Amino acid sequence: MTLEEFHARGWFEEPKTQNAVAHGIGTQNMLELTPQSGQKPFKKLFDWGVLFPYVAQVVRSEKFEYRQVTEIVHNDVVLKHAIKQAAELTLREQRYAKNGHRLLTRSASGDQKAQEEDDEKKGISYQSILRKQEQRAISILKDMGSTLNNGLLAFTSWILYKLLPCFLSGVVTNTKQIEMLKTATERSPGTPLIFVPLHRSHLDYIMVTWILTNNDIRSPLVAAGNNLQIPVFGGLLRGLGAFFIKRKIDPVEGKKDVLYRAALHLYLTHALKQGHNVEFFIEGGRTRTGKPCMPKGGILSVIVNAFMDGSIPDALLVPVSVNYERLVDGNFVREQKGEKKIPESFTKAISGIWKALKSNYGLMRIDFNEPYSIRELVNSYNKIAREDGNNTKVYKPAARVLQHNQSTSSLYGTDVVCEEHRNLIESISRQVVFDCAAATSVMSTNALAFLLLTRFRNGAEEQIMAEALDDLRNSLSGCKDMGFSGESAQILAYACDLLGSGLVTRTRDENGRMLIRAVNSVESFIELAYYSNVLTPHFALSSILLATFHSLLPETENKKEAGVSRKKLMDTALENCQIYRYEFILNKPTQVLESLLYKQLDDLLISGCVRSEKLHNDAPNADECKRLANSLAADLDEDDDYLHVGNGDADEPKLLFASDTLPQQRYICEVLAPFAWTYVTVAQSLQILHRNSMLESEFISFVINDLSSKVKRGSCIYAESISTDSVRNCLKLLEKWSVIEVCNQQGMRLISLNTLYEMSRESLNAIVKKIDAIVPKFNSGYFNVTP
Numbered sequence: 001m002t003l004e005e006f007h008a009r010g011w012f013e014e015p016k017t018q019n020a021v022a023h024g025i026g027t028q029n030m031l032e033l034t035p036q037s038g039q040k041p042f043k044k045l046f047d048w049g050v051l052f053p054y055v056a057q058v059v060r061s062e063k064f065e066y067r068q069v070t071e072i073v074h075n076d077v078v079l080k081h082a083i084k085q086a087a088e089l090t091l092r093e094q095r096y097a098k099n100g101h102r103l104l105t106r107s108a109s110g111d112q113k114a115q116e117e118d119d120e121k122k123g124i125s126y127q128s129i130l131r132k133q134e135q136r137a138i139s140i141l142k143d144m145g146s147t148l149n150n151g152l153l154a155f156t157s158w159i160l161y162k163l164l165p166c167f168l169s170g171v172v173t174n175t176k177q178i179e180m181l182k183t184a185t186e187r188s189p190g191t192p193l194i195f196v197p198l199h200r201s202h203l204d205y206i207m208v209t210w211i212l213t214n215n216d217i218r219s220p221l222v223a224a225g226n227n228l229q230i231p232v233f234g235g236l237l238r239g240l241g242a243f244f245i246k247r248k249i250d251p252v253e254g255k256k257d258v259l260y261r262a263a264l265h266l267y268l269t270h271a272l273k274q275g276h277n278v279e280f281f282i283e284g285g286r287t288r289t290g291k292p293c294m295p296k297g298g299i300l301s302v303i304v305n306a307f308m309d310g311s312i313p314d315a316l317l318v319p320v321s322v323n324y325e326r327l328v329d330g331n332f333v334r335e336q337k338g339e340k341k342i343p344e345s346f347t348k349a350i351s352g353i354w355k356a357l358k359s360n361y362g363l364m365r366i367d368f369n370e371p372y373s374i375r376e377l378v379n380s381y382n383k384i385a386r387e388d389g390n391n392t393k394v395y396k397p398a399a400r401v402l403q404h405n406q407s408t409s410s411l412y413g414t415d416v417v418c419e420e421h422r423n424l425i426e427s428i429s430r431q432v433v434f435d436c437a438a439a440t441s442v443m444s445t446n447a448l449a450f451l452l453l454t455r456f457r458n459g460a461e462e463q464i465m466a467e468a469l470d471d472l473r474n475s476l477s478g479c480k481d482m483g484f485s486g487e488s489a490q491i492l493a494y495a496c497d498l499l500g501s502g503l504v505t506r507t508r509d510e511n512g513r514m515l516i517r518a519v520n521s522v523e524s525f526i527e528l529a530y531y532s533n534v535l536t537p538h539f540a541l542s543s544i545l546l547a548t549f550h551s552l553l554p555e556t557e558n559k560k561e562a563g564v565s566r567k568k569l570m571d572t573a574l575e576n577c578q579i580y581r582y583e584f585i586l587n588k589p590t591q592v593l594e595s596l597l598y599k600q601l602d603d604l605l606i607s608g609c610v611r612s613e614k615l616h617n618d619a620p621n622a623d624e625c626k627r628l629a630n631s632l633a634a635d636l637d638e639d640d641d642y643l644h645v646g647n648g649d650a651d652e653p654k655l656l657f658a659s660d661t662l663p664q665q666r667y668i669c670e671v672l673a674p675f676a677w678t679y680v681t682v683a684q685s686l687q688i689l690h691r692n693s694m695l696e697s698e699f700i701s702f703v704i705n706d707l708s709s710k711v712k713r714g715s716c717i718y719a720e721s722i723s724t725d726s727v728r729n730c731l732k733l734l735e736k737w738s739v740i741e742v743c744n745q746q747g748m749r750l751i752s753l754n755t756l757y758e759m760s761r762e763s764l765n766a767i768v769k770k771i772d773a774i775v776p777k778f779n780s781g782y783f784n785v786t787p
């Protein structure tokens with residue numbers, strides 16, 4: 001390996017002074033790290049660890065006591081109560097099935113004995129139902145329980161030391177972050193660590209446990225979907241920490257599986273009480289698009305509850321960001337094109353491992369971000385609630401104690417999850433996902449794919465692209481950690497190599513110039529979008545703002561003096577942000593979206609993408625100066641929302657179109673343009689629901705086909721707009737807006753237009769128009785003005 005290549009792989013990343021804890025001072029390659037091996041000075045003359053470093057590493061790394069919890073759960077009175085509750089529910093169902101509506105009159109009479117006799121005649125036995133529920137509880141716990149043990153951990157760890165270098169050139173972690181975790185566990189020994197990674201690949205959980213084990217940090221119990229309970233691997237994962245859960249808690253809509261909920265609630269609570277660390281994937285599965293999915297709250301609600309009811313004194317949530325230069329477990333192109341997911345199986349796992357071992361996937365980067373104490377999170381949300389003057393929102397841990405007769409119908413542990421608690425969990429989970437995404441390091445392949453999709457869709461000369469990469473690195477400096485360093489041209493060559501000729505070509509033209517371009521196929525653009533989307537959330541707000549600005553510019557002859565009022569821009573941009581509410585988490589719950597938009601506006605003003613009327617006339621007003629000063633202050637303390645100056649008067653300075661920076665404006669708008677195309681196509685397709693309800697899956701196929709033909713015809717230039725995930729997100733939005741209704745019939749989701757939109761074509765057209773406004777119009781209007 002040449003020195004340049006070595007640098008390009010980011011192992012000598014310059015330290016970031018802005019946030020020493022989150023970004024660390026120096027990284028380490030875990031593949032080469034065996035701190036327990038080698039000669040221990042002043043201990044012995046000869047140490048066998050010198051000859052067998054990997055064996056020494058796994059044998060000598062710290063061993064923890066991993067207590068089994070299924071037995072404790074089984075003996076818990078709450079479980080016994082849940083078994084009874086489930087049995088009574090089944091009894092009622094069976095009676096209803098036999099007696100139909102007559103059941104109600106019988107129960108009302110309250111004649112217990114007569115009821116029992118009637119049951120007996122009809123072959124219904126409460127005792128046998130109860131026994132069945134008891135058996136079910138045993139079987140649920142058997143399926144769920146992890147058998148985490150040191151022996152298997154050590155053996156697998158050794159295998160991984162041998163196998164990982166076959167397909168990864170490095171596993172980069174941050175020394176400071178690992179030390180931070182160790183310090184956190186030492187400082188508060190009774191406080192469990194809750195690892196919350198964003199899920200990209202099956203390697204994620206393997207690497208988290210492997211890194212923790214080899215750094216003498218207790219391995220976590222990991223919530224695993226029961227689709228991974230496949231022969232051989234299922235048992236292996238269980239011994240390495242997996243506890244299996246149903247991906248859908250209530251398979252039958254509207255019917256709560258009380259027994260399962262209680263078992264999961266108790267399993268997790270007791271695991272925490274027994275000192276286990278826990279890991280779960282808050283998105284509920286791997287991202288198919290490369291950007292984070294919306295979080296799920298079930299597991300988190302149990303953990304927060306364990307703190308609230310005093311089962312544990314506190315817990316530290318550790319957001320984990322994982323990124324790969326090249327995704328190890330294939331790609332998600334098939335699924336984005338609307339094809340069915342292939343279920344996990346033994347053969348699929350074996351062939352996946354075999355394929356992986358024969359390839360090169362470059363670097364993997366894993367960041368353990370600064371932990372949040374759940375106690376402090378709850379306190380700070382309470383502070384916000386008090387500042388809002390909303391005392392009902394205040395959460396008090398002591399107010400709820402673990403009761404033996406508590407309900408088992410919710411994962412949280414109360415009959416109905418109250419709205420405040422739901423909001424609290426949702427806020428915490430959105431904050432975790434936001435922070436994980438923001439802290440994800442940018443790999444060389446992310447940067448290359450981003451440039452290819454937003455600036456060089458037809459390819460470009462390597463030198464020009466290297467300059468663009470320099471610009472990108474400058475613009476990200478201080479806000480995103482880069483997983484590479486060195487000469488941009490070399491980084492591009494390295495990234496092209498990794499992505500392979502199926503995605504990107506790097507060829508010399510007849511004049512000897514090196515050209516880099518994306519392979520012109522739907523599949524390659526969808527896959528490149530996966531890599532590019534690591535950067536998309538970072539540019540999402542400025543893209544929304546600028547696209548909104550362009551959509552508001554008036555049609556006038558004198559385009560160079562055209563402008564939009566600040567208030568109008570902000571109001572419309574805020575509305576447009578709502579369109580993307582299921583696609584991106586644009587702000588933390590503790591941040592005010594409007595303030596973030598103002599900050600983005602200031603950045604656009606500074607970069608010259610938008611001009612200010614007053615500034616343009618060389619007469620900066622006091623408001624403008626204050627706003628820019630505030631923006632800089634907010635940069636220094638990013639969590640504090642700064643107040644924007646200006647009262648939103650109609651006569652406030654206008655924001656003017658800037659013709660000299662049109663190319664930059666276009667790059668920014670290109671970031672969200674593919675999403676906007678998907679959304680507008682979904683909206684246009686709604687008309688087929690007129691007097692016609694449809695299975696959701698059929699509607700999605702219809703939209704995907706429509707998008708594919710648009711791409712084929714060239715009316716949509718973004719092949720990556722073909723995205724099942726974005727179609728689904730748009731449907732969630734339309735459901736939220738009450739444009740469509742979704743009803744669940746025996747596990748099938750039927751969608752139809754809501755009455756208003758069924759009756760009125762204009763209302764439906766208004767929705768299409770509203771969504772169409774977020775599509776940047778590159779072929780008309782202001783994007784075609786010559787500077």
Ligand SMILES: CCCCCCCCCCCCCCCC(=O)SCCNC(=O)CCNC(=O)[C@H](O)C(C)(C)COP(=O)(O)OP(=O)(O)OC[C@H]1O[C@@H](n2cnc3c(N)ncnc32)[C@H](O)[C@@H]1OP(=O)(O)O
Pocket residue numbers: 153154156157160199205206207209210213222223224225226228237238240241242245246247248249250280281282283284285286296297298299300301409410411412417421422423425426
């Ligand atoms: C050294 C060697 C190394 C080797 C090393 C090997 C490592 C060996 C480990 C292997 C490990 C594999 C790991 C694979 C990776 C996956 O398999 S990822 C998939 C599985 N994991 C997850 O999904 C975790 C995140 N998901 C959740 O938390 C979901 O909520 C659940 C628990 C799965 C349930 O999902 P769901 O059925 O869709 O239901 P959901 O709407 O979320 O709500 C369920 C209930 O939760 C509660 N809830 C939900 N949201 C809220 C809220 N905001 N507030 C309060 N309560 C809420 C409510 O009670 C709700 O019920 P309702 O009151 O609404 O009726």
